[in-house]
Amino acid sequence: MGRLFWKFFIFFFLAQLTTVIGLSFAIWLHNRHEVLQDNGVEMSPPARSLLAAASSTLQFGGVEGLKHLLQDWQRQPMPKVLAVRENGQELMLRPYTKASLDMANKLAQDAKFQAFAKNIKLSNGQSYLLFVQDNGRRDEFGHHHGQLPEHMLKNGISSPRPPPRFPLMPLFGGSLVSLIFAAILAAYFSKPISSLRAAFKQASNGKLDVRVAHAMGKRRDELSDLGHDFDAMASRLESLLQAQTRLLHHVSHEMRSPLARMQMALGLMKQDPTSDFLDRIELEANRIDGLVGELLELSKLESGVIQIKKEQLELSPLLNSIIVDAQFEAKSKRINLHLMVDQDYVLEGQPDLLYRAIENVVRNAIKYGPESSEISIATTHSALEKNLCITVTDQGIGVKETELEDIFKPFIRGISGSQTIGNGLGLAITKQVIEAHGGSVAAKNLKPTGFSIQIMLPY
Numbered sequence: 001m002g003r004l005f006w007k008f009f010i011f012f013f014l015a016q017l018t019t020v021i022g023l024s025f026a027i028w029l030h031n032r033h034e035v036l037q038d039n040g041v042e043m044s045p046p047a048r049s050l051l052a053a054a055s056s057t058l059q060f061g062g063v064e065g066l067k068h069l070l071q072d073w074q075r076q077p078m079p080k081v082l083a084v085r086e087n088g089q090e091l092m093l094r095p096y097t098k099a100s101l102d103m104a105n106k107l108a109q110d111a112k113f114q115a116f117a118k119n120i121k122l123s124n125g126q127s128y129l130l131f132v133q134d135n136g137r138r139d140e141f142g143h144h145h146g147q148l149p150e151h152m153l154k155n156g157i158s159s160p161r162p163p164p165r166f167p168l169m170p171l172f173g174g175s176l177v178s179l180i181f182a183a184i185l186a187a188y189f190s191k192p193i194s195s196l197r198a199a200f201k202q203a204s205n206g207k208l209d210v211r212v213a214h215a216m217g218k219r220r221d222e223l224s225d226l227g228h229d230f231d232a233m234a235s236r237l238e239s240l241l242q243a244q245t246r247l248l249h250h251v252s253h254e255m256r257s258p259l260a261r262m263q264m265a266l267g268l269m270k271q272d273p274t275s276d277f278l279d280r281i282e283l284e285a286n287r288i289d290g291l292v293g294e295l296l297e298l299s300k301l302e303s304g305v306i307q308i309k310k311e312q313l314e315l316s317p318l319l320n321s322i323i324v325d326a327q328f329e330a331k332s333k334r335i336n337l338h339l340m341v342d343q344d345y346v347l348e349g350q351p352d353l354l355y356r357a358i359e360n361v362v363r364n365a366i367k368y369g370p371e372s373s374e375i376s377i378a379t380t381h382s383a384l385e386k387n388l389c390i391t392v393t394d395q396g397i398g399v400k401e402t403e404l405e406d407i408f409k410p411f412i413r414g415i416s417g418s419q420t421i422g423n424g425l426g427l428a429i430t431k432q433v434i435e436a437h438g439g440s441v442a443a444k445n446l447k448p449t450g451f452s453i454q455i456m457l458p459y
Contacts, residue, residue, distance in 0.1 A: 019178075040102070041103045044132075047132035050073070050079060050081050051081060053069070054069060054070070062122070063128075070092055082094060082129075085127070086127050103117075104117040105119075107131070117130070191215075192212075195215040195227070196227065199212045199234075203234055208234050208241065209234075212230055213230075262284045265277035265280045265281050294425040294426075298432065306353075308349070309350050310350060311348065311349075313347055313349060313354075314347075315341070315379065318358070319358070319379075329367075330366050333369070334371055335366055335369055335375055336373075337362075338376045340379070342379055345388055347459050357429065357430040357433035357455070358390065361426075361453050361455065364427060365393075365394040365453075370396060373395040373396075374395060378393070379391075387439075387456050388456070389456055391452055392452065393452040395450050398446070398451035408428055411424040430455075438458050439456045439458060441456070442456075
């Protein structure tokens with residue numbers, strides 16, 4: 001067992017032991033308070049009223065009057081008022097405890113408590129101590145009722161209750177149970193945390209294929225959620241690292257070809273200074289510059305550095321300007337562009353970014369579409385979902401079904417477009433721009449031939 005287990009064990013054990021000790025101490029104090037309160041004399045409001053009536057009867061009616069009163073009271077279920085002479089004999093010959101007599105004497109001598117114990121001296125010189133004996137049973141108000149147990153009565157005197165002992169056995173039993181539960185809780189919490197710590201250590205060393213959800217078992221708590229979150233994080237980091245590796249591979253591959261052609265042109269120029277390869281060098285340099293520019297733009301979009309500055313714009317003029325600019329490339333392949341807008345739409349977005357995103361789709365259609373074909377750009381809308389759909393359709397052979405989602409990733413062009421000049425960044429930029437505007441983009445093959453890309457935008 002590791003250090004983490006012992007830390008949890010000590011923490012839980014001390015926490016539970018503190019609770020057990022606190023409860024034991026509270027129980028001991030409660031019992032001690034009850035013993036202290038059990039002073040042998042009842043000090044309830046009914047006892048006070050009965051004592052006042054008895055003392056008045058003794059003072060004004062004499063001993064015989066008090067006897068008659070006490071006899072009447074004995075027939076009723078009520079507290080018993082005792083009248084004890086100086087020689088210790090009770091007027092009605094009823095038993096009482098020494099503790100109650102001693103306490104009654106103390107109360108009678110204190111002016112604050114003479115309402116609960118009265119020492120009445122008659123004109124004939126006799127003295128009686130009046131009080132209501134506390135007989136060991138309490139009602140819901142905390143007052144004692146009933147008779148004391150017989151074994152506590154001997155010769156009219158019973159011994160007081162023994163002082164309470166500290167509950168050592170409950171304390172020992174609670175400590176033992178706390179020890180067991182502390183070990184169970186420590187194992188329950190330390191095991192998944194140890195697994196998470198080991199997984200984090202492996203991830204920090206570059207091993208991102210580590211997973212911990214299976215180590216959580218069937219538990220359904222925050223630690224289990226943390227394990228699943230770690231797996232999701234590790235999977236995301238692993239995919240990002242793989243994407244970065246692929247990106248570096250593709251960038252180096254895309255830049256190697258124009259650089260090789262530039263080096264070849266420079267070598268030929270050295271052999272024949274009169275030869276004119278400057279145009280070729282300039283072309284390859286422009287390709288590298290364009291690649292770097294698109295990479296920078298894609299990086300900004302993916303990192304969120306570019307903040308979308310939305311403004312109201314009309315869709316029809318935007319699409320018309322894209323068609324006009326694309327006509328130059330379309331004429332070289334004798335491709336006809338058809339624009340079909342069902343109504344005038346007003347969107348909120350950044351015009352230059354939306355222009356670039358839609359233009360990339362149109363230029364891709366021209367690039368991969370066959371000669372002497374047609375390309376349509378159509379718009380539809382859903383009033384219920386408040387979505388605008390821009391569909392660009394060509395008559396090309398499309399891509400494999402397994403490549404429909406991959407074509408929106410950087411440097412992925414599909415097998416059908418591998419022989420076409422390009423770097424595969426156009427649709428990746430389109431996807432980032434459209435998603436930044438709260439929309440989505442998707443591609444699908446048409447039957448028997450054809451290919452379309454749908455751009456969904458809110459309006």
